[in-house]
Amino acid sequence: MPQLIIDRREIEVPAGTKVIEAAARLGIIIPRFCYHPALGSVGACRVCAVKFLEGPVKGVEMSCMTAAQDGMVVSTTHPEAMEFRRYVIEWLMLHHPHDCPVCDEGGHCLLQDETVSGGHGLRRYLGLKRTYRDQYLGAFVQHEMNRCIHCWRCRRFYQDFAGYRDYGVMQIGNRTYFGRFADGPLESPFAGNLIDLCPTGVLTDKPARFKGRRWDLERAPSLCLHCSLGCNITGSARYREMIRVEGRLNEAVNGYFICDRGRFGFAYANHPERARTPRLDGQEVTWEEACRTAAHRLTRISREYGPGAIAVWGSTRSSLATLGVLQRLCREQGWLGPQFFNSPSRERKVKAAISRLDAGVAVSLADLEKADFLLVAGADPVNEAPMLALGLRQAWRRGATVVVLDPRPVHLPLEFEHLPVPPGGIDLCLDLLVRAAVSHSATEGLLPEAAAAFFNNLSCEYPGDQPLQDRLVSLGMKLKESKNPVIVCGLDIVRESTVVLAADHSRLLRAAKDRAGLFYLLPGPNAFGAGLLSLAGEPSSPSYADMLAAAEQGRIKALVMMETDPFRTFAGQPQFLAALDRLEFLLVLDYLPTPLTDRVQFFLPTTTVFEEEPSGWVNQEGRCQQAAPIYVGGRPISQEGAGSHPPRVFLAGIPGGEPQPGGQTLAALGVALKGTGAPLYLEELDTWLAELNPVFAPLLESKVTHPGVRLLPEARGDYAFSHPNKATLRDVPDDHLELLLVDWTFGTEELSGYAPPTQEVEQPPRLTMQSRDALRLGLGPGDRVSLALGGESITLDLEIVENMASGMMVLPRHRQLAGQKFPEGPILVPLQNIHKV
Amino acid sequence: MPGEKNRLLRVTEGLVALIQGFWTTFIHLFRKPITEEYPEYKRPLPPRSRARIILTRDPDFEERCVACYLCSASCPVSCISMQSAERADGRRYAAWFRINFSRCIYCGLCEEACPTLAIQLTPDFETCQYDLLTLVAEKEDLLVDHGGKNQEYNYYRYAGVLVDGDKGGHIQEARPVNLKSNLP
Ligand code: SF4
Ligand code: SF4
Numbered sequence A: 001m002p003q004l005i006i007d008r009r010e011i012e013v014p015a016g017t018k019v020i021e022a023a024a025r026l027g028i029i030i031p032r033f034c035y036h037p038a039l040g041s042v043g044a045c046r047v048c049a050v051k052f053l054e055g056p057v058k059g060v061e062m063s064c065m066t067a068a069q070d071g072m073v074v075s076t077t078h079p080e081a082m083e084f085r086r087y088v089i090e091w092l093m094l095h096h097p098h099d100c101p102v103c104d105e106g107g108h109c110l111l112q113d114e115t116v117s118g119g120h121g122l123r124r125y126l127g128l129k130r131t132y133r134d135q136y137l138g139a140f141v142q143h144e145m146n147r148c149i150h151c152w153r154c155r156r157f158y159q160d161f162a163g164y165r166d167y168g169v170m171q172i173g174n175r176t177y178f179g180r181f182a183d184g185p186l187e188s189p190f191a192g193n194l195i196d197l198c199p200t201g202v203l204t205d206k207p208a209r210f211k212g213r214r215w216d217l218e219r220a221p222s223l224c225l226h227c228s229l230g231c232n233i234t235g236s237a238r239y240r241e242m243i244r245v246e247g248r249l250n251e252a253v254n255g256y257f258i259c260d261r262g263r264f265g266f267a268y269a270n271h272p273e274r275a276r277t278p279r280l281d282g283q284e285v286t287w288e289e290a291c292r293t294a295a296h297r298l299t300r301i302s303r304e305y306g307p308g309a310i311a312v313w314g315s316t317r318s319s320l321a322t323l324g325v326l327q328r329l330c331r332e333q334g335w336l337g338p339q340f341f342n343s344p345s346r347e348r349k350v351k352a353a354i355s356r357l358d359a360g361v362a363v364s365l366a367d368l369e370k371a372d373f374l375l376v377a378g379a380d381p382v383n384e385a386p387m388l389a390l391g392l393r394q395a396w397r398r399g400a401t402v403v404v405l406d407p408r409p410v411h412l413p414l415e416f417e418h419l420p421v422p423p424g425g426i427d428l429c430l431d432l433l434v435r436a437a438v439s440h441s442a443t444e445g446l447l448p449e450a451a452a453a454f455f456n457n458l459s460c461e462y463p464g465d466q467p468l469q470d471r472l473v474s475l476g477m478k479l480k481e482s483k484n485p486v487i488v489c490g491l492d493i494v495r496e497s498t499v500v501l502a503a504d505h506s507r508l509l510r511a512a513k514d515r516a517g518l519f520y521l522l523p524g525p526n527a528f529g530a531g532l533l534s535l536a537g538e539p540s541s542p543s544y545a546d547m548l549a550a551a552e553q554g555r556i557k558a559l560v561m562m563e564t565d566p567f568r569t570f571a572g573q574p575q576f577l578a579a580l581d582r583l584e585f586l587l588v589l590d591y592l593p594t595p596l597t598d599r600v601q602f603f604l605p606t607t608t609v610f611e612e613e614p615s616g617w618v619n620q621e622g623r624c625q626q627a628a629p630i631y632v633g634g635r636p637i638s639q640e641g642a643g644s645h646p647p648r649v650f651l652a653g654i655p656g657g658e659p660q661p662g663g664q665t666l667a668a669l670g671v672a673l674k675g676t677g678a679p680l681y682l683e684e685l686d687t688w689l690a691e692l693n694p695v696f697a698p699l700l701e702s703k704v705t706h707p708g709v710r711l712l713p714e715a716r717g718d719y720a721f722s723h724p725n726k727a728t729l730r731d732v733p734d735d736h737l738e739l740l741l742v743d744w745t746f747g748t749e750e751l752s753g754y755a756p757p758t759q760e761v762e763q764p765p766r767l768t769m770q771s772r773d774a775l776r777l778g779l780g781p782g783d784r785v786s787l788a789l790g791g792e793s794i795t796l797d798l799e800i801v802e803n804m805a806s807g808m809m810v811l812p813r814h815r816q817l818a819g820q821k822f823p824e825g826p827i828l829v830p831l832q833n834i835h836k837v
Numbered sequence B: 001m002p003g004e005k006n007r008l009l010r011v012t013e014g015l016v017a018l019i020q021g022f023w024t025t026f027i028h029l030f031r032k033p034i035t036e037e038y039p040e041y042k043r044p045l046p047p048r049s050r051a052r053i054i055l056t057r058d059p060d061f062e063e064r065c066v067a068c069y070l071c072s073a074s075c076p077v078s079c080i081s082m083q084s085a086e087r088a089d090g091r092r093y094a095a096w097f098r099i100n101f102s103r104c105i106y107c108g109l110c111e112e113a114c115p116t117l118a119i120q121l122t123p124d125f126e127t128c129q130y131d132l133l134t135l136v137a138e139k140e141d142l143l144v145d146h147g148g149k150n151q152e153y154n155y156y157r158y159a160g161v162l163v164d165g166d167k168g169g170h171i172q173e174a175r176p177v178n179l180k181s182n183l184p
């Protein structure tokens, strides 16, 4: 560990640390443009010059290119270094336009800061300034190339870090140009990070264009809710409107970056149709009256028909406080529920996954980047949890092998092995692969008893596909060599057995090599929290569908819907609306303008994650993190003033400021129901949760601080392997195709579906199938097909690909198809239901 | 007693000061007055005196203000608020611009901060009103049809961003780099 002195202060840093980093550890921030901790050094901008006084290097050198060595004495404030830096700034500013007033970067511009701090105040260069033509780069990123200082950060991120090729560098020397070969939207779903990275105003946030200066924004650390990874963000609001989201460093989760769904999907919070006042029988009422009436009606129904006549639905997009209080209310009152998942199989999968995670196998996204063999079972990272794709790429850049077992046409920005097997085949592949990898340990008797028993039960052939089987065995040989394998398992399209098998196999690998990880993708930002509550809530709550049936038969008289949109599950089902109509009391609480909010008589508005109160969220590895409130809420001033100036009135309150955090509303309802004896629902929540499920205990001991608290049991030695029947390939009948409903990066996720910027880039839904199946059906590229499903038919474009499993069709759960009801479980579509139109 | 003596001295001194003060006032009764009668006579003020604020236009008759927020940031009493927006041709402008004159202290810092010479203070100081709300001026109340103290400056001739035409057309700019050619 080299020891050096920077500005008269001593520091010891790990070998290989650059001087610029070593200084940062002392709190000395050396000016920089091209250096970025995630992208490394290139030495392009020359602004990080410092003076080396003693030691192996002497003179003015770049601190980002020089590794710290023993005996170095460095001065960042030496006159020679300061003068050097001043000239560098002046030279970087030679061609810089006179743009700051109309530049969105102004106010948080690194170039402005360094120019001012470097002391370059007056322009001496009087020659002509170089100019560039700008490009259209899509809906997210604005391009203004004159402002470029050629730091190369954008290209290094876009191509090296993220692995996309359509943005890069052209020309040479003073004419160097950063852009695309031709105008067009950036292809990478991580392109938004260019905005954060570019130290100047070349690449700026287009949806937030001209919305305000950094100094006017209300900013706070928050969390992304657009998938289960729980990436950290900084949210910015102004004039009661969320206007911008940036990536926020969490070394254990997302690093510096986020995906574009997380960056541009926040605008649901500003939705003009969001209902913002409590409503009772169509009339706007006060909170007190709303709570009193709701409690009164629920009490009456409970008295008349028993508490079981009241059912409660929740979802995975509510904060931990909301979920917890909801659960507690149900317990206390004896209501049915809460049911947090929209389908029973999904609930079972989530429970299976989180009950098998422990502190020993669970890996974070950051840990995953250090794995050397990644086995991805039934996950399509770019579409389901985009940042996972970047994580996989970082692992791959470090030399990891990535194998994807998935029927979908998976694309990843890295070289990987895709084995397009049907969902039923994933189990077999897992078995074969891991079997090949650990068989030597098994034969040598190195496996503990339980693991050996599990090993003996593994399938050893893939029926009818010898080449695949050989391939799996050879990949298994690679897995055998790996020291730190991780199994990634999506929950969406896989069979329930796969979720269990992924856990079992990670334990088996662990038994054979001491180290192995498990990484699940869950449905929704707080699916883990909801799952923990569901696990503790035995006997499990009836499913949505069962509750609806009971309502239709008149056994359920009241339904409480907490931040859930049943139309996403049941739209187009006539029984659904009939069942809702038969209810005596339907209470809806939400922060989204779902189709339900307009229909119901009794509505209570809740706040989004950005408003009013801090909220806790548990991501897919069990990490509980906190999102701080960004602003107090209320209807955006832009909507109040209809684009012009705000209304000319004096008001005491905030217009549209009525929504309250869901947990708070439920607690108030609980107090109204129980009267004075009611517990302190929110204040005692953590204690109550810890009693309910001991994994919540860490919440009691420490505040949830950065980088989050893991709610996971300790690793136990006695992991109970499942004894699944030998995995078999359940084939699709010849005259059918299996329909897989899948997620897309844009267009299928609920929250971003309400945000105009992400709506703008979503593609229309299309049906994807393998070329052999298309041939069988006599379909060709570019055809439009109609697909009959449960009595209805939808018409869409057909996409024919090679890299997917045959016997399958892939259809996104698209916002624009939301009116269609898709049946539960594997959907088999007879060939005659697919027509060319 | 020394205390007695001091008191007597102080009383005498006080009386003398009193009489001197009144005497000066009395003398002024017979001097020629130099004050102007206001509002009967309104003195012409120097153009740089600081009172009511206007938003000026550039020589092309476009609004000069680009809604850069520098005036509102520099305002010590935070009486300027605005919303920037993009015009169809890409020009940045203020969708609305509000100055609360009941808070304004006419310090002139906004004018000093303004990079486009848009916001200017004028000598018109008669802005008193009974109703506070009438002192809240919107953009239409502030915008004038001239350039104020400077009729020539046009920020958009210097900025690098494009509003119309091709890049490189602004003052002191070279033709845009041709990406498809290696010739210098
Ligand atoms: S990039 Fe920075 S220095 Fe350049 S115009 Fe924009 S704000 Fe000003
Ligand atoms: S566009 Fe931005 S990030 Fe890219 S080289 Fe220029 S200044 Fe650097």
Ligand code: SF4
Binding pocket: A224, A225, A226, A227, A228, A229, A230, A231, A254, A258, A259, A260, A261, A262, A263, A385, A386, A387, A388
């Ligand atoms: S990967 Fe998921 S959590 Fe992360 S930014 Fe994207 S949508 Fe948000």
Ligand code: SF4
Binding pocket: A101, B064, B065, B066, B067, B068, B069, B070, B071, B072, B110, B113, B114, B115, B116, B117, B118, B119
């Ligand atoms: S400083 Fe000038 S250009 Fe900027 S917002 Fe104020 S008036 Fe407009």
Ligand code: FES
Binding pocket: A031, A032, A033, A034, A035, A042, A043, A044, A045, A046, A047, A048, A049, A062, A063, A064, A065
């Ligand atoms: S930061 Fe060191 S050369 Fe750019």
